Each structure stands twice: as C-alpha cells, then as structure tokens.
Amino acid sequence: MSQEPIVIALIERRKLGNWSQEKLAASAGMSLKTYQRIERGEADIKMSQYRSITRTLKVTDLDVVLDVV
Numbered sequence: 300m301s302q303e304p305i306v307i308a309l310i311e312r313r314k315l316g317n318w319s320q321e322k323l324a325a326s327a328g329m330s331l332k333t334y335q336r337i338e339r340g341e342a343d344i345k346m347s348q349y350r351s352i353t354r355t356l357k358v359t360d361l362d363v364v365l366d367v368v
Contacts, residue, residue: 302340305349308366310338312356327351 302310313323324334328351336342344352353363 302338303344304367305363306337306340306344308363309349309352309356311366312358312362316356318356323352323355326355 313320318326320334320338321331324331327334327348329348333342333348337344337348353360
C-alpha cells in the first residue's frame with residue numbers, strides 16, 4: 300500500500316515536533332506496531348486513531364488539510 304497524503308502530512312508534523320514514533324504512539328494510546336503500520340501505509344488509519352494523533356500533535360484538521368494541499 301502507498302501512503303495517503305493525510306498520513307504523509309501527519310508524519311511531517313511528527314518530525315517537525317521532534318516526536319519519535321514510540322513517543323507519539325504511546326501518547327496517542329496505540330501500540331508502536333500499529334502506528335508504524337499506519338506510517339508505512341500497510342494499514343488504513345481509523346478516525347479514532349487520526350483524532351488521537353492530531354490531539355497529541357496539537358494540530359487541527361485545518362492544519363492537516365493545508366499541509367496536504
């Protein structure tokens with residue numbers, strides 16, 4: 300599977316915030332393995348996971364959409 304533009308935007312936001320995959324996954328309440336599968340495009344991101352990630356990164360839906368455009 301290829302990465303979705305929204306996932307690419309979240310990866311960039313994670314890197315800009317100096318979050319490791321491990322720290323973000325733990326803070327967002329998911330396993331590291333699940334988070335890594337999302338980033339690699341091997342699993343579709345669920346809305347609840349997206350919400351947890353954006354809350355953890357302190358970004359809004361608008362921030363993410365503007366990153367995609």
